[in-house]
Amino acid sequence: MKLHKNKHLSITSLIEDITGKSALAMDVFSLSIQSLKDHLMETLEKRGTSMTVNDIKWVLTVPAIWTDAAKQFMRKSAEKAGIPGENLLIALEPEAASIYCQYLPTEKLNGADEGFTMSEVGTKYMIIDLGGGTADITVHEKQRDGMLKEVCQATGDACGGTSIDNEFFQLFVKIVGAPLMNSLSKNDPSAYLDLFREFEIVKRTINPNKKGKMNFTIPFVALDKLCKNTFEEDFPTTVSSCSLSDKICLRGDKMRG
Known part of the structure; x- marks a missing residue:
C-alpha cells in the first residue's frame, strides 16, 4: 500500500519502518523478492534438479488498483533481485x-x-x-x-484487512493517546508488533453471527511503563479514566471489550 499511495514513486522513494527509520523502497522490495527467489532455488537444488533462474517463468502478482508506476516499480525490484526481465510476468491478483x-x-x-x-x-x-x-x-x-x-x-x-488494523490503532489512541502509541512503536517495536499480531489472531475469529465481548492479550508491561513515564499513573488507571472505560476492562494482561 505504500506504493499505491505514493503519487511520486521513483527508484529514490523512501519507505519507513514502524520506528520511523527510512530506507530505499527499491531495496526493501527487491530484498524481499530475492529472499523468496533464493529460497525456491535452494529447495530445487536440494531436490536434485538442475534448474537455473533462466529456466523459470516468474509471475509477480500485484493488486488490481495499483498504478502503472507501481507495477513498473515491482518489475524493477524483481529484476534487481536477480530475476531476468524477459522471464518475468506481472499479473493482477484477482x-x-x-x-x-x-x-x-x-x-x-x-x-x-x-x-x-x-x-x-x-x-x-x-x-x-x-x-x-x-x-x-x-x-x-x-x-x-x-x-x-x-x-x-x-x-x-484500499479497504483490506489493514484498514481494520488502523481502526484498532485508533482505539488505543482513544485510550492512551497518539503520542504514547507512537512512542511504543518507536521505542519498543517488539511489543507494538505483538499487540497487532494478537489482534490479527482475534480478528480472524470474528464472523457476522458472533456476539458478545472479546478478549485479547496486550503488552501490559510495556504499556504500563509508558503510562507511568508519560502520565505518572499506571496503565489500569489510564484505562479507567479514558472515554471508553464503560466498554473495555482489564483482566491481568488481557483486555476485554
Whole structure:
C-alpha cells in the first residue's frame, strides 16, 4: 500500500519502518523478492534438479488498483533481485485467482449450485480478492478457445484487512493517546508488533453471527511503563479514566471489550 499511495514513486522513494527509520523502497522490495527467489532455488537444488533462474517463468502478482508506476516499480525490484526481465510476468491478483479457480471442483464446493462449473463456455463469474491492503474485484467470462474474457475492468479499493488494523490503532489512541502509541512503536517495536499480531489472531475469529465481548492479550508491561513515564499513573488507571472505560476492562494482561 505504500506504493499505491505514493503519487511520486521513483527508484529514490523512501519507505519507513514502524520506528520511523527510512530506507530505499527499491531495496526493501527487491530484498524481499530475492529472499523468496533464493529460497525456491535452494529447495530445487536440494531436490536434485538442475534448474537455473533462466529456466523459470516468474509471475509477480500485484493488486488490481495499483498504478502503472507501481507495477513498473515491482518489475524493477524483481529484476534487481536477480530475476531476468524477459522471464518475468506481472499479473493482477484477482486475475491470478481467476485462473486458479478454473481448476477447482466447484460442483463439490459448499454453496455452489449443482452443475455449476467455471470451465463451461459462456460461464460468467466474479472473483473477489479480499487481501490485507486492498479488496480487488474482477469479472470474467469463459471463451470457447479456453481463454478468459474480461467482462469489466478489474477494480477495487484500499479497504483490506489493514484498514481494520488502523481502526484498532485508533482505539488505543482513544485510550492512551497518539503520542504514547507512537512512542511504543518507536521505542519498543517488539511489543507494538505483538499487540497487532494478537489482534490479527482475534480478528480472524470474528464472523457476522458472533456476539458478545472479546478478549485479547496486550503488552501490559510495556504499556504500563509508558503510562507511568508519560502520565505518572499506571496503565489500569489510564484505562479507567479514558472515554471508553464503560466498554473495555482489564483482566491481568488481557483486555476485554
